Amino acid sequence: MGVVHAVLSAPAPSGGAAPVLLLLACAVTGLPGPGAGRRLRGLGPGRTRRARAPLPPVACGYVLVALAGAFLLGPAGAACATGAAWFGRRRWAARRRADRAVAAAGELADALARIADEIRTGAHPAAALAGCEHDGPLARSVLRPAAVAARIGERVPDALRRAASGPASRDVERIAAAWELADRHGAPLAGLLTHLLGDLRWRIAHGSRVRAQLAGPRATATVLTALPLAGAGLGQLMGIAPLTVLRTGWHGPALLVLGVLLTISGAAWSDRILRAAVPS
Known part of the structure; x- marks a missing residue:
């Protein structure tokens, strides 16, 4: 208001400049302060902040598995561990669907x-x-x-x-x-x-009999699938250090990826054979 008082008490300029100066003084006086923008945004419709959805437990599990694979076997180990976890979860979901169908x-x-x-x-x-x-x-x-x-x-x-x-x-x-x-x-x-x-x-009844008869082949397929992992663990305990071989050079990661792909393919093929034997 001091600016307005100074303008009003000043000598009247010639012509029609007085109203212009008065309006300019009012405009300068009404300039918004530093927090005016925030107050004006508060008067309008509030913008809803999109809440970030937390990662699902499945994604967190994949991240943990990938980190464990990277710690043990490097980048190739992270990729192989993630692929093996995905295949295991898919296999478990298929068995749950079969049980739910029964x-x-x-x-x-x-x-x-x-x-x-x-x-x-x-x-x-x-x-x-x-x-x-x-x-x-x-x-x-x-x-x-x-x-x-x-x-x-x-x-x-x-x-x-x-x-x-x-x-x-x-x-x-x-x-x-x-x-x-x-x-x-x-x-x-x-x-x-x-x-x-x-x-x-x-x-x-026929499906129950077939599933009972296939319990032996299913257990055999599971043991054969777990044999490479058991062999690597036994070699590590004996001091052969297969994990070091699998994470060094270029041939180690290549053998790791090839072995995991062959193991997953064999498990998927055995599951398909056993699933086709059960009547739907």
Whole structure:
């Protein structure tokens, strides 16, 4: 305000310069201070800072494995350790999917037996489907949309096909085809579901027998896969220092990469052979 007072108390200049000087003094007085920009940004719509998502545990595990491989065998060891960890995780996920498929088939067989028995005793198919709340979680997730569709008058086969996902998708497609055949041509639904149940239980029992017979070859394949690692550890304990050979020069890392690739390829091929023997 001192600038404005000085301008007002100064002698009046000639012409129309006084209003201009007065406006200039007001502009100088109203100049924003150092923190004005921050205050103005606070008046506007706040910008949301994008929170950085933490690394998933899988990525952290890969980083730790790569660091351990680099500490033991250098850059080639880091690459090989990461590849081996990726293959091991993929193999473990495949086995989990197989176990989940077996569990889903068992739950679906129990649900089919219950639905067929209730329809055979005179219950309406919608009422039989409504009892899915007492089935297993995997069967319940598949049959619940069909129960809702039957209650509101929609087509049950369409609801079953929409819910056909995951390990039991092929069996759910067969149930939908049988239900559609009963709706379109009047075939007895209980008889169709009973035939499907017999086929499903036979495949479950046959798969269990085959997996039991393949336990020996599977264990042999696992031992053969672990033999190179065990041999390297035994050589290190005996003082031969194979780790030093594998991380020095150019031939050591090349042999390391080649050996890991051959080991992973052999394990993947044996898994494929054993998986093809089990009926799906």
